[in-house]
Amino acid sequence: ELKVEQNPLFLSMQEGKNYTIYCNYSTTSDRLYWYRQDPGKSLESLFVLLSNGAVKQEGRLMASLDTKARLSTLHITAAVHDLSATYFCAVERSWTGNQFYFGTGTSLTVIP
């Protein structure tokens, strides 16, 4: 069974600081997705990482994928309050019909 681990589970950071969320997974996969979820809302797609070495950036968020290390990172630069949310990574098992395995999520709170 494919396992996906995120850390930290909870993150409280001050505005203006940088931090990284880590997503480790247990078996080979070339596709990884990052999602954001605001309280009481559904999941919103942030990044799609399709190959080893892929890097995507949107505003203060940057995601990268190292398939050899089975590791993806979501880096937050100069955090602002609007980034407060829960962030999930998901690994795709493409040989089983697009089945995703989700991490447990990282709850991020940005403090003014």
Place this chain on the structure above:
Amino acid sequence: DVKVTQSSRYLVKRTGEKVFLECVQDMDHENMFWYRQDPGLGLRLIYFSYDVKMKEKGDIPEGYSVSREKKERFSLILESASTNQTSMYLCASSPTTMYNEQFFGPGTRLTVL
């Protein structure tokens, strides 16, 4: 924009009732999914479907069944609701393309009393 809709945002049912959760997508996606989300457990896949009338079990199918009679509609059925099925239920759909980003509906928060 892809739109995935779910029939109810909030639902309260009693133990033993049969419960239907409906999901509709408007982007002609082949794949559809049902997840449940519980605190500390992330999202867990219940069932998915890659074509009309096709279904595959996910990681936690016990106590659930699904129906996909039309491409745009995927229903989750709780045959006899139990309190441990109180949860947030999320539906998603995706195309079968180079990358298969899943698009999520707003969720149904089900409470079983």
